[in-house]
Amino acid sequence: MSGIIFGKVYIISCHKILKSLQVIxxxxxxxxxxxxGGLMAVSDVDIHxxxxxxxxxxxxxxxxxxxxxxxxxGIYRPDSGSIIFNGIDITRMPPFKVCKLGITKTFQLIHSFPEMTALENVMVGALFGDRDNGTMKGARNKAIELLRFIGFSSDKIHLPVKHLNLMELKYIQLARALSTNPRxxxxxxVTTGLNPKESLQAIDLIKKMRDNGTSVLMVEHIMRVIMGVSDRIVVLDxxxxxxxxxxEEIANNETVIESYLGEKYIF
Ligand SMILES: Nc1ncnc2c1ncn2[C@@H]1O[C@H](COP(=O)(O)OP(=O)(O)O)[C@@H](O)[C@H]1O
Ligand SMILES: [Mg+2]
Incomplete structure (x- = not known):
């Protein structure tokens, strides 16, 4: 009897371990x-x-x-190639459909509604992102929850965003992106223009987002940031x-050192 129970526990444990090792x-x-025109901006790139x-x-x-x-x-359409997300071909889908499926993006230059408050700016995303035709009340609650999650100062949530500093604007942009429930x-x-302390805070937030179930593909210039936060790095030239x-592999890659890093990156 105890042998059967032990066998069962063993099988369940193996299953759990295998599941946790499974890469999706x-x-x-x-x-x-x-x-x-004549410029090849992206050429035959594979990325996952x-x-x-x-x-x-x-x-x-x-x-x-x-x-x-x-x-x-979905902002640009590729000339060739394919993009599969969560098993669905999104190659020629418009951005709003891609977003509904669970991919969202922040921009290099900040876009916001300057006259609207921080809370309202995040509510816009929450209203759009709610797949069950959300209500104003639901969007408001969700926006408050997200602003809390990113650590946004509660006494500023009713300020028009034109009065916020760069760091705060970036956080609003992140909260608005998260409000669409991205996978x-x-x-x-995101960290461009931030001072070193603010950049570290932004890294912590990106890790927290990942731990909360959102995978991340991020462009970043500062090597200290990208080396510290990434599980994997893809280099384009x-x-x-x-x-x-x-x-570690990227830091020691001769081609990368030659064309991008200039010198070896020391951890
Ligand atoms: N909308 C566009 N029209 C024409 N050329 C563009 C456009 N967007 C980007 N490019 C060009 O494509 C190349 C890649 O740009 P980009 O993707 O912005 O590079 P990165 O983000 O790595 O700095 C650059 O030479 C840029 O000038
Ligand atoms: Mg760029």
Whole structure:
């Protein structure tokens, strides 16, 4: 009898371990290509993001990082290649449909509604993102919950966002993106313009988002930030993927050192 019970416990434990080891690929873009006139902005790029992963996207200015995020979020349509998200082909879907399926994006330049309050700015996303035709009350509660989650100062939630500083605006943008319930968030240079202390706070928040169930694909210039936060890093150069690996592998990759890092990155 005890042998049977032991066997059962053993099988259940093995199943749990196997499940936790199972890697679920959330996003898989294959052979993506996009040109603007004669310029090849993204050229035959393969990229994937697994569930629970933070993937960093780096490369020199003009390497095609923002274009790649715009292709994934549906803002641009690829000339060729395919994008599969959660088993669904989203290659030619418009951004609002991609967002409804669970991918959201923040922009390199901040977009907000300056006359509206911080709370209202986040409510806009919550109203749009609620798949069950949400109410104003529901959106308001959700926005308050998200502003609390990101650590936004409660005495500023009723201020028009034109009175907020850069860090606060970035946080509002993040909260608005999260309010659409993303399974994958695309971040384009969130820490640009922040001081080192603010950047560290932003990294903590990105990790917290991941721990809360949102996978992350993020473009970032500051090596200290990207090396510290990423599980994996993809490097683009002149629109092509030149490397894909752990932060350690990227730091030691000769091609990356030559074309992007300039010198070896020391951890
Ligand atoms: N809408 C556009 N029209 C024309 N050229 C563009 C457009 N967007 C980006 N590019 C060009 O594509 C290349 C890649 O740009 P981008 O993706 O913004 O690079 P990164 O984000 O890596 O700095 C650059 O040479 C840029 O000038
Ligand atoms: Mg860019």
């Amino acid at each position: 690929i959330l996003l898989h873009a294959k052979n993506l290509t996009k040109h603007f 993001v697994s569930e629970g992963e933070i993937v960093g996207l780096v490369g020199p200015n003009g390497a095609g990082k923002s274009t790649l995020l715009n292709l994934i979020s 994958l968030i695309l971040l384009d240079e 002149y629109g092509k993927k030149i490397a894909d690996g752990t932060p």
